[in-house]
Amino acid sequence: MARQKARIGRQLGVRPLAFLGVFLAASTLVSGCLKTDTPTGPVPQGEIRAASQKEMLSRGESLYSEIHAEWRTKAQSLQVSSRDRGCDQIRIIANMLDPLTEDQLRCLIAFKLAKGRDRDQDEFADGLAQAFVVSLGNTGKRDLLVEVLSGEFPRATVFYWTEFYVVFYDADKINRPILVFVEAYRLSKSEKVKQGLAEALRHAFSGLVSQNAGVSDDTFVQICSEWYLKNERRCVVNEEYSLNCKFYEGFKVPLFIVKP
Numbered sequence: 280m281a282r283q284k285a286r287i288g289r290q291l292g293v294r295p296l297a298f299l300g301v302f303l304a305a306s307t308l309v310s311g312c313l314k315t316d317t318p319t320g321p322v323p324q325g326e327i328r329a330a331s332q333k334e335m336l337s338r339g340e341s342l343y344s345e346i347h348a349e350w351r352t353k354a355q356s357l358q359v360s361s362r363d364r365g366c367d368q369i370r371i372i373a374n375m376l377d378p379l380t381e382d383q384l385r386c387l388i389a390f391k392l393a394k395g396r397d398r399d400q401d402e403f404a405d406g407l408a409q410a411f412v413v414s415l416g417n418t419g420k421r422d423l424l425v426e427v428l429s430g431e432f433p434r435a436t437v438f439y440w441t442e443f444y445v446v447f448y449d450a451d452k453i454n455r456p457i458l459v460f461v462e463a464y465r466l467s468k469s470e471k472v473k474q475g476l477a478e479a480l481r482h483a484f485s486g487l488v489s490q491n492a493g494v495s496d497d498t499f500v501q502i503c504s505e506w507y508l509k510n511e512r513r514c515v516v517n518e519e520y521s522l523n524c525k526f527y528e529g530f531k532v533p534l535f536i537v538k539p
Contacts, residue, residue: 332389339390342383346375347403366437368402372410377418384415384423392430408433412441416449421459428463432475442479442534443520450516457483457534461504464496476500483520483534513538 353371357364376384391407408431415424424445436444446456453459460483464476477496481488484503491502507514514535522532 335386335389336393338383339386339388339393342379342387343390343394346372346387346407349375350403350406365406368406369409369413369437372403372406373413373417376410376414381420381423384420385426388423388427388430392427405433409436409441412436412444416445416453416456419449419452421453424453425459425462425466428459428472428476429466430469430472432463432472432479434475434479439521440479440482442483443516446483446534447516447518447521455507455511457507458504461500464500482531485531485533507535510535510537 350368350372354368357367376387379387388411391404391411394404408427411427412424412433413436415421415427428441433441435441439447442457442460445453445459449456460476460480464473464480467473467476473496477500480500480503484506487499487502487506491499494502515538517532517534517536519532520534
């Protein structure tokens with residue numbers, strides 16, 4: 280092709296580079312003639328976000344279906360009468376979440392929160408909500424944990440109140456784990472979720488409840504945050520708090536013990 284262009288150029292008395300310039304100019308002219316009147320300006324940001332959100336939800340739906348199918352297969356091998364069946368199911372899901380990339384997790388979280396509860400999949404949906412807490416805490420993905428708790432808050436995780444599970448088991452992987460619940464509360468756009476998070480914080484900081492009777496959830500959450508930051512170095516997790524979930528009405532202790 281190059282030799283042919285050079286030969287034609289010589290025949291026309293045009294140097295190869297000059298001929299190339301003529302060729303490109305002609306191509307541009309023809310291209311311009313073929314253009315339509317379709318606008319070529321920047322795509323509105325709203326359309327870009329909508330397309331991106333749609334793609335994210337589509338990817339999340341695929342991941343959700345794959346994990347649900349694998350969970351169903353593995354869950355069938357568990358003993359129906361086993362006391363730890365529910366716990367085992369959560370761990371099965373958590374083990375499938377651990378290898379996912381942050382991008383995949385964001386897609387899955389977005390779809391799960393958009394999907395809400397499905398009556399035909401309540402057991403799996405509830406297990407996935409708890410598995411997010413287990414997996415994201417275990418892998419130290421703090422921002423994603425805040426994000427998922429702001430959209431759906433499982434009151435209990437693997438037989439423990441969720442705030443105890445995160446603070447007790449993930450303290451070495453998550454910075455200031457109790458503040459995850461404060462940040463999730465502030466980020467949440469769901470009144471139901473905010474109520475659940477505020478309730479959890481009222482249980483965790485039960486000693487502050489009587490001192491601040493009648494204050495709004497927003498105010499109490501702020502009080503909890505300020506109190507913790509002030510006393511953080513003296514706070515030790517109260518392991519007896521784990522009993523609160525089993526003996527909720529008759530046994531209430533604060534989540535933290537403050538050392539002298």
